[in-house]
Amino acid sequence: MFFKSSKINEFRLWGLLLTMFGMGLMVLGTAGIVFWGQSGKIIAGIGLAIGLIAMLASLAVYFWAGMLSTSAVQLECPECHKLTKMLGKTDRCMFCKTILTRDPEQATITAEELEQQAAASTMNE
């Protein structure tokens, strides 16, 4: 995990970064022909090839994220009460970034305890 976000959101971010990278390389490659003429064509060719691979890789990442999200479990986040999806046993909420787990061994607090805490804090206000 590189970013403090849910796994699905992270996959989407990497897909987007790869697309931007690929497009940037293709634009730079094409610009190479304009700036360096004949010798720029080699740079353009390399740029276009790597750019195309990056674009294909981003497609694969998007496809993979799509496949993963179909197997993701949809649940209501106990913290912000929005419908979120989680991958695996632990993941972050897509909205409030709270770490959620379905593994009772790893949970520090249960949904019931959280609700009791929330109820207690509203009573104190």
Ligand SMILES: [Zn+2]
């Ligand atoms: Zn949440």
